[in-house]
Amino acid sequence: MTEKSTLSRTSLDALEAHCLSPAWREPDIGIVHLGIGNFHRAHEALYTEEAMLARPGDWGICGVTLQGDVGKRDALMAQDGLYSVVERGPRGVRVTVVRALREVLAMPFDRARLFELFADERVRIVSLTVTEKGYCRDPQTGDADFAHPGVAHDLAHPDEPSTVPGILCAALKARRDADKPPFTVLSCDNLSHNGDALRQAVCSFARKLDPALAAWIETRVAFPSTMVDRIVPATTDADREAAHAALGVRDEVPVPCEPFRQWVIEDRFPAGRPAWETAGAQLVDDVAPFEIAKLRMLNATHSTLAYLSMLAGFETISDAVGHAPLKMLIDAMMTREIAPTLAVPASFDLAAYRDALLDRYANPALKHRCEQIAIDGSQKMPPRILSTIQARLDAGQPIERLALAVAAWFAFLRGHADDGTRYPVSDPLAERLTEAAEHADTPESLVDALLAVGDVFPAALARNPVLRDALLRAATKLQHGALTAIDDYARID
Ligand code: CS2
Numbered sequence: 001m002t003e004k005s006t007l008s009r010t011s012l013d014a015l016e017a018h019c020l021s022p023a024w025r026e027p028d029i030g031i032v033h034l035g036i037g038n039f040h041r042a043h044e045a046l047y048t049e050e051a052m053l054a055r056p057g058d059w060g061i062c063g064v065t066l067q068g069d070v071g072k073r074d075a076l077m078a079q080d081g082l083y084s085v086v087e088r089g090p091r092g093v094r095v096t097v098v099r100a101l102r103e104v105l106a107m108p109f110d111r112a113r114l115f116e117l118f119a120d121e122r123v124r125i126v127s128l129t130v131t132e133k134g135y136c137r138d139p140q141t142g143d144a145d146f147a148h149p150g151v152a153h154d155l156a157h158p159d160e161p162s163t164v165p166g167i168l169c170a171a172l173k174a175r176r177d178a179d180k181p182p183f184t185v186l187s188c189d190n191l192s193h194n195g196d197a198l199r200q201a202v203c204s205f206a207r208k209l210d211p212a213l214a215a216w217i218e219t220r221v222a223f224p225s226t227m228v229d230r231i232v233p234a235t236t237d238a239d240r241e242a243a244h245a246a247l248g249v250r251d252e253v254p255v256p257c258e259p260f261r262q263w264v265i266e267d268r269f270p271a272g273r274p275a276w277e278t279a280g281a282q283l284v285d286d287v288a289p290f291e292i293a294k295l296r297m298l299n300a301t302h303s304t305l306a307y308l309s310m311l312a313g314f315e316t317i318s319d320a321v322g323h324a325p326l327k328m329l330i331d332a333m334m335t336r337e338i339a340p341t342l343a344v345p346a347s348f349d350l351a352a353y354r355d356a357l358l359d360r361y362a363n364p365a366l367k368h369r370c371e372q373i374a375i376d377g378s379q380k381m382p383p384r385i386l387s388t389i390q391a392r393l394d395a396g397q398p399i400e401r402l403a404l405a406v407a408a409w410f411a412f413l414r415g416h417a418d419d420g421t422r423y424p425v426s427d428p429l430a431e432r433l434t435e436a437a438e439h440a441d442t443p444e445s446l447v448d449a450l451l452a453v454g455d456v457f458p459a460a461l462a463r464n465p466v467l468r469d470a471l472l473r474a475a476t477k478l479q480h481g482a483l484t485a486i487d488d489y490a491r492i493d
Pocket of ligand 1: 190228229230231232298299302303372373374380
């Protein structure tokens with residue numbers, strides 16, 4: 001093969017060693033996935049491919065970018081939807097070519113084709129990884145956020161939807177109007193009770209447009225919740241090189257990830273589903289304990305590591321846990337402050353879960369950048385950290401380490417590290433947050449200005465004096481630098 005050849009369905013035969021099995025029958029599309037980012041491609045797409053190998057079925061995937069990222073669409077389509085997963089573990093790299101992705105669309109350009117698929121009853125699942133902000137929820141009520149410009153646009157122009165509530169409503173309306181059974185809607189984002197949260201956003205939106213449609217969605221459409229887990233960094237040239245070295249052909253859009261993966265799914269799929277359990281997914285009646293444990297243990301410590309590292313200057317998660325006091329701090333945070341708030345089944349060993357997380361973070365091959373995790377803190381702090389703080393305050397228990405995590409986020413919002421290095425703050429509320437943080441010249445003013453952001457802090461929590469005091473202590477300590485604060489907080493009892 002020449003230097004120039006790239007991954008394509010015609011080069012597949014030569015790549016058998018990198019496919020999960022040579023016995024592949026091209027499936028028709030049965031899943032439309034909104035948010036065709038790296039996470040989906042290293043997670044659901046791979047589970048789906050394995051499931052189809054174990055039990056053949058038409059569960060090919062059509063991936064959609066909602067940001068109109070035609071570059072991504074074209075790069076994937078130039079490779080016939082093929083791409084490789086570059087699994088980076090402490091013992092080396094494994095490259096697997098994934099074939100389950102059959103088509104890629106970019107909204108709004110490919111709207112007609114997307115709605116053709118939505119109307120086609122062979123599409124039995126519409127799944128999503130659109131990040132927390134993609135749900136366009138009002139944080140106070142959980143309904144669609146009618147003040148959001150995209151949501152307001154979609155209400156005014158329901159046939160040209162651009163947001164998740166608008167798109168799903170229009171898609172389900174097309175099904176209902178054609179008198180066809182609905183598809184199942186499967187949220188795969190890190191939101192607590194993600195299925196219920198999405199259902200509320202969609203139904204509240206539908207109620208404004210067409211109450212009968214809202215009632216039809218409420219009674220007919222399943223929104224199972226899921227807990228998804230795999231650490232998937234952004235693609236770098238090193239991943240393109242690793243894929244090229246393994247495959248002998250170029251892959252412009254490989255996905256790096258850790259070896260670990262987990263998927264816990266509520267088993268409610270009236271229109272059917274791939275045999276994901278054959279690929280190791282856990283199908284359960286109630287996903288909540290798993291979802292909350294993952295958000296509060298993994299995602300919370302990820303965010304804590306990210307904000308402290310952005311201040312202290314650690315670039316990746318493995319660099320961060322390579323700093324012994326920081327590792328001690330998040331270990332104690334999980335053991336002392338987070339795990340005691342979790343109600344998990346007896347078979348769920350929280351100490352083992354914590355230790356496994358610390359090992360996963362230490363994976364030196366992954367290079368998961370703290371800057372990537374630090375984005376969208378306003379969306380991430382409530383389910384990851386504030387819910388645990390609330391539970392501990394309710395029980396009269398100390399929250400020192402959790403408060404340090406929140407104060408580190410506040411300090412991060414100033415836009416520069418302790419050594420003065422500037423970095424961008426990317427967040428849907430960035431303007432409000434950074435303005436509040438930049439104008440605050442004392443720990444008190446910083447804490448008060450940010451506690452007043454009602455989209456993040458519910459009023460009762462913002463008024464809680466125990467939280468305010470703990471935040472003040474942490475913000476004061478952080479004035480001496482994150483490294484000093486980490487050292488101190490690693491030692492507290
Ligand atoms: C991370 C998650 O970027 C982030 O905020 O905490 O994407 C995390 O890597 C995944 O949830 C792991 O399953």
